[in-house]
Amino acid sequence: MTEKILINAHIIDPSQNLDEKGSLIIDEKGKIKSIGKNVKRSDASSNAEVIDIKDNILIPGIVDMKAFVGEPGYEYKENFRTLSNAALAGGVTSIVTMPNTKPLIDNVSMVDFIIRRGRDKSSVNLYPCATLTRELSGNQMTEFGLLSAKGIIGFTDVIKTVQNTETMSKIMNYAADLGVLIMQHAEDLELSKNGCINEGEVSTRLGLEGISYIAEKIILERDLSLLNEFPCRYHVNQISSKESLEVIKQNKEIGKKFTVGVSINNLSLNENDIGDFKTFLKLSPPLRSEDDRIALVNGVKSGLIDVIVSDHTPEDEESKRLPFAQAATGSIGVETLLSLALEMYHNESLPLKKIIETLTINPAKILKINKGSLKIGNDADICIFDLNKPWVVKADDLKSKSKNTAIEDRKLQGKVIMTFLNGNLVYK
């Protein structure tokens, strides 16, 4: 690889508090050699490839903390190759993958498989999670130590929650000692049983069983109480309501250490968007009211929420073309994550720096990985986007194998134009 110099870039890297016009040099090994306004053409070697960024924005490659890849078992929904293509088109260079595959990733042999398979077939950095409990049963914790040693980044039951408080306390106690990351899906499954959308006027009108905000809040309160006793690395995957945010605020204010994620869907859509039974908007946690959505956006702004995730959940059409209650849950989103997030910049809800922070350095810090930052010596994983380019989301144009986007026909502003991975231009 020859050196590359990216000139005329508007660099935003919250990890170094950078927001300036400048250049970036990628060395022969695909690492960042220098960055910033003081970098000159002459700092790069004479044979370096010059790429003009034309004043577009250059940020660290995005780290998506929650995406589902169908391998193994659901290759017809998404495979490593299609997920990588979708991710790179969205400027995402690192992905935390969910373990609810078939078979589940709940033992060491599966980790070997998934890491080998991912290395061979994917072209992004993959960070696999294992399940929190064996067979997602909610009873027996998985082998945190052995699995971590094999390269598992965190533990989550994805869409299930450990219901038994005693089990959860043991998990947190054990995890605290090992220093492993617990990623909780906060939902009391008894309270949310049969529910498919937010409980409220819309569920009453549509005649669908609702999921109350209490289902989320009660698990959060429980876990955060346990956290007093067992201070492990605790992360809530996605919250959905203003009441949950209130709990988070109280706990963060007294200095409790934990982190919080939110899905881009819950920041951009509300329950009314479900309209006449649009199953692509059946999500978990569910879309809630406009008040909740606004509270969540403000939660990102104030730092109560640390990361924004795509919650990329590919589902084939057959699983979605069913009566709402029977339809599968989830929507794809890795490719539209940044563009949809930029909507909050354009409508002046969030500063640009905040959005980028929640997509890059914040998730990297939680995961304790050396990503999401353009510090000298780091891998040159870079996303370059045109902040103002208008486009319309069309499912058929998206690169995911499944086309279940929640934002079909949405008019967005801002689009990725180049993505670099380890210094290589992998999407243009």
Added chain:
Amino acid sequence: MAVIKNTSAIKNQPKHLLGIQNLSILEAKHILEEAKEFIKLNRSNSKKLDILRGKTQINLFFEPSTRTQSSFDLAGKRLGADVMTMNVANSALKKGETLMDTAMTLNAMHPDIIVIRHQDSGAPNLLSQKVNCTVINAGDGRREHPTQALLDALTIINRKGKIEGLKIAICGDILHSRVARSNIYLMTMLGAEVNVIAPKTLMPIGIEKLGVKSFTDMKKGLDNCDIVMMLRLQNERMQGTFLPSKREYYEFYGLTPEKLKFASKDALIMHPGPMNRGVEIDTKLADDINVSLVKEQVELGVAVRMACLKIYCK
């Protein structure tokens, strides 16, 4: 030229009756007016018309039903349509075929009307997107049961002369009831004041936003009401604990002659059936022809469904 083709395509799109929510007040009144004509016909000796001659009506019932299914069956036959009732217990749906596949299969046989009842809210909406015939909702999950509300309205008009200005109480398992929802939309649209009465656990959240007042005390809820609609306690939809016992429910929410006294003195009772006698309604009260409209509801149900079939199947 293309534009002209497009408009004709839009014109030919079938109309569907998916819920009262999608109806305008004019449409609702139109159905009720048409239905009045059929009441007389149904009481005469010669009941058969040929308005729907040559049309095929399929009744697709995914949930057991006696009165709605037979009512649609008779309505179609009296209008001259060829009516087929699909018994879902024997269909491929039991073999794992999806609703969509069944819809496509039936659609290929060129029916003119599909009457559907389904346990999932929104199933008729989904069906209507995929077939090119008229879809009539005969009850979906807990969402809507439009023809029931229309027949209730017709029954009230038949007895009271109007709906506007009346005070109507809907009492019982509001949470699981599609009849309650459709009636709330229709009665408020036609100018009635609606009270809903239920224990908290059977009252859906946000019900007041549909334009009704909610009560947990039957005495207050029935105050000065002209019509008392009782709902069936839907045991088959109840998962988990909603009530301590039927006995306690009857004590507080069962309609008895004593509780009826809280309503207006010439109040009339309705029930969509089937009734749980002694659970939501006193058995003598249910059969008292002076106050109970239950039999009339069933009778006028056929007339309303004939009107719907006539209007929607063109």
